[in-house]
Amino acid sequence: MTPSDRKRLIAKHVRELSRDGRMQRSRNFIQHGSTSVYEHSVRVAYYSLSMADFLHLHRDRRELVRGALLHDYFLYDWHEKDKSHNLHGFRHPFTALRNAEADFTLSRRERNIILRHMFPLIPAPPTCLEGWIVCMVDKGCSVYEVIK
Numbered sequence: 439m440t441p442s443d444r445k446r447l448i449a450k451h452v453r454e455l456s457r458d459g460r461m462q463r464s465r466n467f468i469q470h471g472s473t474s475v476y477e478h479s480v481r482v483a484y485y486s487l488s489m490a491d492f493l494h495l496h497r498d499r500r501e502l503v504r505g506a507l508l509h510d511y512f513l514y515d516w517h518e519k520d521k522s523h524n525l526h527g528f529r530h531p532f533t534a535l536r537n538a539e540a541d542f543t544l545s546r547r548e549r550n551i552i553l554r555h556m557f558p559l560i561p562a563p564p565t566c567l568e569g570w571i572v573c574m575v576d577k578g579c580s581v582y583e584v585i586k
């Protein structure tokens with residue numbers, strides 16, 4: 439896949455997830471540094487596709503892109519002091535999954551990508567290759583966003 443193929447595929451899924459759900463709301467929440475959750479999720483989707491190419495993963499990329507775009511679909515500002523935001527690092531995959539299931543019909547792999555992306559903080563590893571890709575790319579993107 440060329441970089442523009444990747445961007446096109448991501449844009450298509452962002453459109454779908456914005457039409458059927460609340461993807462655009464994640465533009466209002468900061469993830470790391472000055473990066474919004476929306477930008478972070480698009481970045482994770484982009485580099486997940488790059489890694490899938492690097493690994494010669496020939497499976498359908500739909501689940502990888504949707505899982506990456508939804509992995510942080512928790513839809514609140516975790517920097518805001520609020521009891522419900524306690525232990526954000528541990529709880530947000532469950533919140534993201536609950537929100538995503540309210541808005542979309544997810545596949546088993548998509549659910550796995552969202553739920554397991556905080557491994558090893560949450561000691562349950564992903565059980566599919568797509569889940570491992572998003573889990574690792576998420577770490578790399580987060581470090582980049584914090585230090586950039």
Ligand SMILES: [Fe+2]
Pocket residue numbers: 509510530555556
């Ligand atoms: Fe996350």
Ligand SMILES: [Fe+2]
Pocket residue numbers: 478482509510576
């Ligand atoms: Fe993330």
